[in-house]
Amino acid sequence: MKELIFKLFKSKLFYFVIIILLGITGYYGYYKIFKNQSTKYILAKATEGDLEIKVSGSGEIIPIEEINIKSKVSGEVVSLNVKEGDLVYKGQLLAKIDSKNLEKAISDQEILIKNLELAIESAKLSLEKLNFQYQNTLRGDDYKKALNQGILVLNELYNFYPNFIEDLNKIYFNKDLDNRDNNLKYYESYSIIFAGKSYKLEKNYSNIKNYYLQLSENFKILQNTDEYKEKIIKDSYNLVLATYELVNEGKEMIRYLKEDLVLKNAAHEKQDIIEDHYQKLTNYLNILGQYKQNLLDIVSKINSYHDIIDNYEFDKRSLELSIKQKETDLEQAKKKLNDLKEDLNDYYILAPFSGILSTLNIKKGDLISSSQIIGTIVTNQKIAKISLNEIDAVQVKVGQPAILTFDALPGLKIKGKVIEISAVSKQEQGVVSYDIKISLEEENKEIKLGMSVEAEIIVDKKENVLIVPNSAIKRDKDGRYVEIVKNYDINEKLLNKPVKIPQNLIEKRYIKTGLSNDEYTEILEGIQEGEIIIVKTLEPQSRQTIQNRQTNPLMPIPFGPRRQ
Known part of the structure; x- marks a missing residue:
């Protein structure tokens, strides 16, 4: 036995098994200790702000002695304020290009904006009215009032019906005019256009009478519930409609006979009976017509109540979407207006620097093209010349603002404006780039020729x-998304800090996104301002450690987190 134990201790298999057991035990012990550590999140709010898209490049400060003045647009020169040899100042108006079409487009855009603002105001008023109407309707005052009015009308209706229905039976089915046929069949015989009418009316009379008897019994045992009252009011309205049609069709048959006798200048031997039938049916039609109108008003109020209640969410959502769409249209219209106004500046040719207008190549009335050189200014100014790669260069336009900084002058920032974009590229080590020239909007004696300069050009901006x-x-297969934290009230101090x-x-x-830069992205659809979003997910250290060690379960695992 001792020899067996001794051999076992000397066996490599023994130590291998021990290592495996220690590894598994350590793994599950460590997991059990730290498995309850929860994930934390860094949160932020969706906010409104300005978004700038910038491209940057480096270069140097160079002197400029002569600069060509170019038109940014095509058109007719409508005014020329200088002549060759004049001393001009920076920002001075040199010439103006015809801008009537653009000015009309600006005017039209301003009208569109005004109409959109009015449409938004109108839609908001409609939404307020809908909400007010819904709250009033929800109380049910008008609904209950309509039901009570309906019951009063039915009281009168079912008092009127017994005598009426019996009298109608006599008018239609007695044999007052002919011993062989009832009155309906007699009236029917006077014209082929009424063929089969008596059978139809007789059947309808029977159905209406049975319907009336059923409803009158229901009305006697009227239940004091809104649903029951509503049903009997609507059923009674249908009864009146059918009865009105029954009486009117019989009256039309008699009217035809009366008019036929007049045309033939003849008198019927039982003219008094015919006149009596006609007058009674006319009177009944008037009474039924009044009941029909009264019940129609009440049924309309009942239906209106249900329509408002049932359609409120849909109508509210439709109005909200309409307002949102109009607000989006308004925002786009305002952006377009700003773009048009910015474009209007291009029709005014200004002096980029102070100096002497050494050449002037245009006169009033000339048609010029975009990028055409209209003259030359001789000056003694400093400008920045930077280099941009071809991807950034295509985003740059003359007139765009820039911010210039200098390694030799920490803290100094100078505003500038793009004045020239090289039409010819240069290539170094396979990289294609273009030279961009930027004017300095203010003179600073500390800026020396040859100084290195960094420039950030704002190529797009949204406010x-x-x-x-x-x-x-x-992003996933369905598109871009963010994670929203719903119904969560967080202290502003906890934003951008880990929370559970x-x-x-x-x-x-x-979401639907718009413009973006290195830090932020514009959100067009999907979330609202102020909603809490997850910026970053922080997994617990234990989970990360376990996931790393799952690739090698035989590694010894300490019972506690390791220091980083």
Whole structure:
């Protein structure tokens, strides 16, 4: 036995088994200790802000002695304010290009904006009216009032019906005019157009009478519930409609006979009976017509009540979407107006620097083209010349603003404006680039020729748009989305700090994005300002450690988190 134990201790298999057992025990012990550590999240709010798209490049400060003045647009020169050899100043108006079409487009756009603002105001008033109407309707005052009015009308109706229905039976089915046929068949015989009419009316009379008897019994045992009252009012309205039609068709048959006798200048031997039938049916039609109108008003109020209640959410959502769409249209219209106004500046040719207008190549009335050189200014100014790669260069336009900084002058920032984009590229080590020249909007004696300069050119900008950090945006097969934290009131101080969030409060929301830069992205659809979004997910350290060690379960695992 001792020899067996001794051999076992000396066996490599023994130590291998021990190592496996220790590894498994350590793994599950470590997992059990730390498995309850929860995921934390960094949160932020969707906010409104300005979004700028910039491209940047580096270069140097160079002197400029002569600069060509170019037109940015095509058109007719309508005014020329200088002549060759004049001393001109920076920003001075040199010439103006005809801008009537653009000015009309601006006027039309301003009218469109005004109409959109009025449409939004009208839609908001409609939404307020809908909400007010819904709250009033929800109380049910008008609904209950309509039901009570309906019951009063039915009281009168069912008091009127017994005598009426019996009298109608006599008018239609007695044999007052002929011993062989009833009155209906007699009236029917006077014209082929009434063929089969007596049979139809007789059948309808029977159905209406049975319907009346059934409803009158129901009315006697009237239940004090809104649903029961509503049903008997609507059923009684249908009874009146059918009865009105029954009486009117019989009256038409008699009217035809009366008119035929007049045309033939003849008198019927039982003219008094015919006149009596006709007058009674006319009177009944008038009474039934009044009941029909009264019940129609009441049924309309009942239906209106249900329509408002049933359609409220749909109507509200439709109005809200309409307002949102109009607000989007308004925002786009305002952006377009700003773009048009910015384009209008291109029709005014200004001096980029102070100096002498050494050449002037145009006169009033000339038609010029975009990028045409109209003259030359001789000056003694400093400008920045930077290099941009071809991808960034295509986004740059003459007139765009820039911010210039200098390595030699920390803290100094100078505003500038793009004045020239090289039409010819240069290539170094396979990289294609273009030279961009930028004017300095203010003179500074500390800026020396040859100084290195960094320039940020603002190539696009949106103001007061909904933005979120780029790290909040994720993507799957269905598109881009963010994770929203619903119904979660968070202290502003906890934003951008790790917090625990219950999983049932996290909602995946797909979005439509617009402009973006290195930090933020514009949100066009999907979320609202102020909603809480997840910017970053922090997995617990234990989970990350376990996931890393799952690839090698035989590694010893310490019972506690390792220091980083």
